[in-house]
Amino acid sequence: MNAAELARECGVFTRHIAGRAPTPYVVRxxxxxxxxxxxxxxxxxxxxxxxxxxxxxxxxCRVADAWARLAxxxxxxxxxxxxxxxILEVTPPFAAELDQPGGGRGLEWARIVAAGMTSLLALxxxxxxxxPLRLVAGSRDR
Amino acid sequence: xxxxSGASGVHFARTALDLGHEVTMVDxxxxxxxxxxxxxxxxxxxxxxxxxxxxxLGAKFQGLVPPGHDREYYGFPxxxxxxxxxxxxxxxxxxxFAPLFSFARGGLAQAWTGGCYPFSDDDLRDFPFGHxxxxxxxxxxxxxxxxxxxxxxxxxxLPLHDGLLPPLELDSHSAELLTGYERQRRYFQERxxxxxxxxxxxxxxxxxxxxxxxxxLGRCLWGCPRESLYTPSMTLRECQEHPGFTYLPGLEVRxxxxxxxxxxxxxxxxxxxxxxxxxxxxxxxVLTAGTLQSAAIVLRSVHExxxxxxxxxxxxDNRQILVPFVNxxxxxxxxxxxxxxxxxxxxxxAADDPRTHIHGQLxxxxxxxxxxxxxxxxxDLRTSLRIARAAHGALGVVNLNFHDTRREENAVxxxxxxxxLRVAVRYAPPADEPARLAGAMRRLRAALWRLGCxxxxxxxxxxxxxxxxxxxxxxxxxxxxxxxxxxxxGRSRDFPNLWFADGSSFPFLPAKNLTFxxxxxxxxxxxxxxxx
Numbered sequence: 001m002n003a004a005e006l007a008r009e010c011g012v013f014t015r016h017i018a019g020r021a022p023t024p025y026v027v028r029x030x031x032x033x034x035x036x037x038x039x040x041x042x043x044x045x046x047x048x049x050x051x052x053x054x055x056x057x058x059x060x061c062r063v064a065d066a067w068a069r070l071a072x073x074x075x076x077x078x079x080x081x082x083x084x085x086x087i088l089e090v091t092p093p094f095a096a097e098l099d100q101p102g103g104g105r106g107l108e109w110a111r112i113v114a115a116g117m118t119s120l121l122a123l124x125x126x127x128x129x130x131x132p133l134r135l136v137a138g139s140r141d142r
Numbered sequence: 143x144x145x146x147s148g149a150s151g152v153h154f155a156r157t158a159l160d161l162g163h164e165v166t167m168v169d170x171x172x173x174x175x176x177x178x179x180x181x182x183x184x185x186x187x188x189x190x191x192x193x194x195x196x197x198x199l200g201a202k203f204q205g206l207v208p209p210g211h212d213r214e215y216y217g218f219p220x221x222x223x224x225x226x227x228x229x230x231x232x233x234x235x236x237x238x239f240a241p242l243f244s245f246a247r248g249g250l251a252q253a254w255t256g257g258c259y260p261f262s263d264d265d266l267r268d269f270p271f272g273h274x275x276x277x278x279x280x281x282x283x284x285x286x287x288x289x290x291x292x293x294x295x296x297x298x299x300l301p302l303h304d305g306l307l308p309p310l311e312l313d314s315h316s317a318e319l320l321t322g323y324e325r326q327r328r329y330f331q332e333r334x335x336x337x338x339x340x341x342x343x344x345x346x347x348x349x350x351x352x353x354x355x356x357x358x359l360g361r362c363l364w365g366c367p368r369e370s371l372y373t374p375s376m377t378l379r380e381c382q383e384h385p386g387f388t389y390l391p392g393l394e395v396r397x398x399x400x401x402x403x404x405x406x407x408x409x410x411x412x413x414x415x416x417x418x419x420x421x422x423x424x425x426x427x428v429l430t431a432g433t434l435q436s437a438a439i440v441l442r443s444v445h446e447x448x449x450x451x452x453x454x455x456x457x458x459d460n461r462q463i464l465v466p467f468v469n470x471x472x473x474x475x476x477x478x479x480x481x482x483x484x485x486x487x488x489x490x491x492a493a494d495d496p497r498t499h500i501h502g503q504l505x506x507x508x509x510x511x512x513x514x515x516x517x518x519x520x521x522d523l524r525t526s527l528r529i530a531r532a533a534h535g536a537l538g539v540v541n542l543n544f545h546d547t548r549r550e551e552n553a554v555x556x557x558x559x560x561x562x563l564r565v566a567v568r569y570a571p572p573a574d575e576p577a578r579l580a581g582a583m584r585r586l587r588a589a590l591w592r593l594g595c596x597x598x599x600x601x602x603x604x605x606x607x608x609x610x611x612x613x614x615x616x617x618x619x620x621x622x623x624x625x626x627x628x629x630x631x632g633r634s635r636d637f638p639n640l641w642f643a644d645g646s647s648f649p650f651l652p653a654k655n656l657t658f659x660x661x662x663x664x665x666x667x668x669x670x671x672x673x674x
Contacts, residue, residue, distance in 0.1 A: 017523050029195045036202045065522035074210040081523050086206050086513040090198040095188045101474050101532045108474030108532040119525035
């Protein structure tokens with residue numbers, strides 16, 4: 001991937017994880033990571049599909065991520081997202097935003113439940129979308 | 143002549159110097175980088191560093207914990223890469239064991255968490271001496287390095303000694319857990335055989351010499367910039383100020399030569415920057431290179447002089463389990479990052495045989511990087527992050543330690559690999575281990591549940607053997623003379639002017655970090671034997 005494509009990917013993934021656009025520093029470090037780390041290239045049809053869908057936007061990314069966590073935890077998509085998360089958690093302003101709970105205990109529990117429900121929904125969509133792709137890609141990969 | 147600058151080596155040297163001896167220390171001695179922004183706390187580092195990812199994750203992202211890792215809950219900080227940096231050409235073979243080697247100035251304890259746990263008489267039952275023989279040396283080392291601690295319920299596992307500093311401030315999570323235990327002490331002790339108290343840690347609660355008291359920067363894991371958390375390189379620095387001390391860094395000791403009486407006459411050391419091996423004359427040799435490296439030096443020496451490949455049985459290490467937990471009462475609560483990062487609470491699970499009791503360290507999560515944990519939650523990362531953010535101040539990890547015994551099948555030897563003789567380590571756990579681990583986990587889960595904490599299913603991680611880096615047992619101290627053993631003063635029975643002052647000579651490994659005892663035993667050997 002060239003730098004522009006990585007920057008676009010970083011933008012989508014950052015909005016998925018943190019709900020806002022990345023800073024130029026985050027984009028630079030995300031690009032750097034692709035120059036030194038392995039495991040960031042998909043190694044099969046299913047992995048390519050996950051990345052293709054995830055790059056469309058934050059919502060499809062969440063669907064692909066929810067599915068990948070359970071079905072392909074070592075996929076290139078998950079690797080890219082974990083790399084980005086690691087960069088975000090040490091980089092201002094994301095570091096502070098991602099670190100502390102924002103409201104009271106009741107509100108936080110409510111947010112956890114809401115996030116869990118959304119994730120479950122994303123997983124169901126992911127199941128419908130990716131399971132057939134995985135079966136097809138899996139048989140081709142073999 | 144002392145080989146290695148780890149916890150044992152520097153305390154041996156310091157004691158010998160204090161007693162008027164001259165000491166030459168040979169060491170590879172990879173040095174730590176200078177601390178960055180020494181006044182900044184953990185949050186301040188993220189804000190003030192121009193390139194925070196470089197500091198926290200490393201130029202090559204070596205501090206990243208990627209998906210599919212072996213479920214360690216801390217990424218290793220790049221600033222401590224020097225601790226595990228090996229010399230050119232270094233290699234080993236291992237089966238059932240994941241050994242870690244250090245060639246750092248200060249050795250493996252440059253990356254320790256400071257737990258100082260004296261061995262009791264029960265722990266020392268296989269040793270040719272009891273706690274009384276070590277007691278004055280525990281005090282001496284405690285005064286040297288600064289150990290905080292109090293008398294509490296853990297004293298039944300950890301003998302008390304003088305020279306303890308006032309304890310560090312508890313973070314609110316640790317304080318709540320300890321209060322919960324104190325309210326239900328009887329239940330814990332009588333029903334669960336579980337005891338909680340303060341860990342004893344080598345971190346200053348008040349200034350000592352050049353070192354400053356802990357000001358709770360939350361940077362323990364990253365390398366305390368105030369040197370409040372003790373590391374052996376500090377004692378090495380003190381030794382270097384002594385006129386009787388000579389430090390020879392940049393040399394990897396390969397083997398020694400002996401004469402007809404099997405006395406060591408010289409050391410052969412290879413410059414790590416390249417060049418011809420150096421031969422250093424020896425009067426008395428003290429090996430403190432760490433159990434595996436000390437064994438490698440002896441094995442290579444025997445092979446050089448006789449062609450024989452010796453097998454040293456009895457290698458030990460503490461099995462460890464990392465058990466993450468969530469304190470349900472703290473979910474959604476904010477936490478402070480300006481707190482001590484490492485463990486402040488210890489835990490003992492009593493056993494019928496006191497030698498087999500289980501010891502744990504309970505660390506509440508404050509300033510660690512969270513991506514190793516977040517990625518393990520069974521959700522997409524956005525959801526996992528939301529949950530982790532709410533639960534951060536409620537998270538903790540217990541590190542359970544289990545004892546080990548010397549067994550014939552666990553050995554260190556040499557093996558040929560591509561024409562090179564490498565140190566080879568073989569280890570197999572005892573047959574009863576799965577049942578012991580499962581029993582301990584049941585008791586720990588019950589104890590944590592009584593404190594309002596929940597252990598997420600499937601997240602406990604049995605670390606591979608070798609991960610605790612508490613290696614011991616290859617040249618055990620024995621009362622009766624046998625080959626490849628030492629006398630009670632750590633003197634080799636095979637080479638009369640050779641001493642082992644590291645973990646090599648421990649005949650038993652209780653469920654405790656052994657570093658404090660390594661220092662005390664090295665001090666004992668320097669006082670009683672070599673000087674005598």
